[in-house]
Amino acid sequence: DAKTTQPTSMDCAEGRAANLPCNHSTISGNEYVYWYRQIHSQGPQYIIHGLKNNETNEMASLIITEDRKSSTLILPHATLRDTAVYYCIVRVGMNRDDKIIFGKGTRLHILP
Amino acid sequence: DTAVSQTPKYLVTQMGNDKSIKCEQNLGHDTMYWYKQDSKKFLKIMFSYNNKELIINETVPNRFSPKSPDKAHLNLHINSLELGDSAVYFCASSLADEQFFGPGTRLTVL
Numbered sequence: 001d002a003k004t005t006q007p008t009s010m011d012c013a014e015g016r017a018a019n020l021p022c023n024h025s026t027i028s029g030n031e032y033v034y035w036y037r038q039i040h041s042q043g044p045q046y047i048i049h050g051l052k053n054n055e056t057n058e059m060a061s062l063i064i065t066e067d068r069k070s071s072t073l074i075l076p077h078a079t080l081r082d083t084a085v086y087y088c089i090v091r092v093g094m095n096r097d098d099k100i101i102f103g104k105g106t107r108l109h110i111l112p
Numbered sequence: 113d114t115a116v117s118q119t120p121k122y123l124v125t126q127m128g129n130d131k132s133i134k135c136e137q138n139l140g141h142d143t144m145y146w147y148k149q150d151s152k153k154f155l156k157i158m159f160s161y162n163n164k165e166l167i168i169n170e171t172v173p174n175r176f177s178p179k180s181p182d183k184a185h186l187n188l189h190i191n192s193l194e195l196g197d198s199a200v201y202f203c204a205s206s207l208a209d210e211q212f213f214g215p216g217t218r219l220t221v222l
Contacts, residue, residue, distance in 0.1 A: 043202050043213030099168050100211065102155040
């Protein structure tokens, strides 16, 4: 079972920041928070991951609370192409035996 | 060039048939995976291989048999297809943290 909980769906206006929350209250000390997204009919796409520090890349920013029990993925200037299902995942990472367990994710609708 | 490719993109077949889905990655990754996404959109891992060695084998019927002829290829063979096998199957590969997914193969069993 997935170790994360996310809202089922969210709306965001085009050009605004999309903030997607994720709860992972049972996260272990050696587990990372990963985000993937799946645009309709395509394979999932990696977005970002982090352990305890905030992370930023060309796609998004990841804010992890100090107690690591929740995080927020931020898409700074959402476009229509960001409409997708976003999955928050916790896993040990860098371990070939560790598998990604996808939950139900958050369906993000970017509104024109 | 496509990083992770799958063939065919669509596969329609009758119950009881045997079919294969092919996957190739040109990223030089050591690990490859097969995932199944059912009609409810749940995405679940089926198998993973590392350098042609089976690493993860989830509770999948033994009608499903992955084959890795080399570390760039991981094919999925399915015997005696059933209606419940209808789904989208995704292949993926990884070197470290990030998994790269293929475009998916939509299998429809009639």
